[in-house]
Amino acid sequence: MRVVFLDxxxxxxxxxxxxxxxxxxxxxxxxxxDILLEVNDSRCIVKVRDSVVTEIKLDPPSEDHWSFxxxxxxxxxxxxxxxxxxxxxxxxxxxxxxxNLQIIGNMEVAFAYLWAMNRMLDIMKQLxxx
Amino acid sequence: MKLxxxxxxxxxxxxxxxxxxxxxxxxxxxxxxxxxxxAGGDGRQWRHLxxxxxxxxxxxxIAVDLPYHGKSLPPESVEWWKEEYKLTKRFFIDFLVEFSxxxxxxxxxxxxxxxxxxxxxxxxxxxxDEFRAVIGLESAEFTPGLDIIWFNHPRISGxxxxxxxxxxxxxxxxEKYRREVGWVYSQSAPPVFRGDLHYYSVExxxxxxxxxxxxxxxxxxxxxxxxDFASTPEMCRQAASKIKGAKYTEMKGLGHFPVVENYRLCxxxxxxxxxxxxxxx
Numbered sequence: 001m002r003v004v005f006l007d008x009x010x011x012x013x014x015x016x017x018x019x020x021x022x023x024x025x026x027x028x029x030x031x032x033x034d035i036l037l038e039v040n041d042s043r044c045i046v047k048v049r050d051s052v053v054t055e056i057k058l059d060p061p062s063e064d065h066w067s068f069x070x071x072x073x074x075x076x077x078x079x080x081x082x083x084x085x086x087x088x089x090x091x092x093x094x095x096x097x098x099x100n101l102q103i104i105g106n107m108e109v110a111f112a113y114l115w116a117m118n119r120m121l122d123i124m125k126q127l128x129x130x
Numbered sequence: 131m132k133l134x135x136x137x138x139x140x141x142x143x144x145x146x147x148x149x150x151x152x153x154x155x156x157x158x159x160x161x162x163x164x165x166x167x168x169a170g171g172d173g174r175q176w177r178h179l180x181x182x183x184x185x186x187x188x189x190x191x192i193a194v195d196l197p198y199h200g201k202s203l204p205p206e207s208v209e210w211w212k213e214e215y216k217l218t219k220r221f222f223i224d225f226l227v228e229f230s231x232x233x234x235x236x237x238x239x240x241x242x243x244x245x246x247x248x249x250x251x252x253x254x255x256x257x258x259d260e261f262r263a264v265i266g267l268e269s270a271e272f273t274p275g276l277d278i279i280w281f282n283h284p285r286i287s288g289x290x291x292x293x294x295x296x297x298x299x300x301x302x303x304x305e306k307y308r309r310e311v312g313w314v315y316s317q318s319a320p321p322v323f324r325g326d327l328h329y330y331s332v333e334x335x336x337x338x339x340x341x342x343x344x345x346x347x348x349x350x351x352x353x354x355x356x357x358d359f360a361s362t363p364e365m366c367r368q369a370a371s372k373i374k375g376a377k378y379t380e381m382k383g384l385g386h387f388p389v390v391e392n393y394r395l396c397x398x399x400x401x402x403x404x405x406x407x408x409x410x411x
Binding site: 027084085087088090091092093094097098107108111112114115118 | 276286290297298299
């Protein structure tokens, strides 16, 4: 099954769900960043401006800039997006420490917004498993 | 108001020539059970255990906030703002032994989680006559690589700890308690969590030493949550396998904070051990 953030028929729904989430609004306060999400060779960029996801850009050109990327195999994303994920896939840091995903780029920004990113992951899970 | 039977006290204790004003809570009567909080945490993590009458009817449960943690302030005689906070193994051991002596405890049972779980092994190795048993939750022989700069960085707030430690719980644990784990973590002073990780991830290294623990002098019980990604069940099981006579249990459906995130489930693993200790020690 295609991950929700790479599915052109679902990304707008995902964007709205994130923007309507009370916890994400809190966790992403003052956030204006571009985040690259990678599944094997497929990619998208989640653009956040002033705590609002303004665009989920599929297949962005390689010259597009981003603050940090979250990269994992399709198998790892599948586990991360399960409604009740298995051990070592309970969040981005868990996955990173156990080598199941990589966070690359500006780590200061990535960790400052770990709460927001994990909340975004939770919302993705909800839509992925609907 | 519905009062709990837990009582809190302040005391002054001298360790390595420095006096510390410390806070501790206790409840119950019986065998002393000394509870050690996690890195960057405090004694509130033991509130469910301390309020459990099945435990407090047999045990005098005591949870202390280490200096710099919870309600235990930094010492008045040290210019702590001029030096980086780091918890050392020597201080940690000596503090706990001195605390036990100060209260006049008779060979208490020690239970600790995370860095407290690591300390269970250090105590078993170094002071087997001070304690009758140790119960290590999320223990391991060595957990290198987790003393990372982002846990004490001027540009990263306590929200990082809040999110990070929430992830360390099992997804099936009640959300209100998973959030409580994060809440307590977000409250410690900025340098404390990373300073504690100096012990957890650097100084606690029992490689090649676990075999020397003598369980005829001190009983050793190790337990690890299925979802613990810091000290994994496999790491804990391996540690136990190197200690002749140690008992290991994997706790299904629990993470790195079993007594906080889902005490009801944790109790099903813990109670048989507490019952066993009352019978054989």
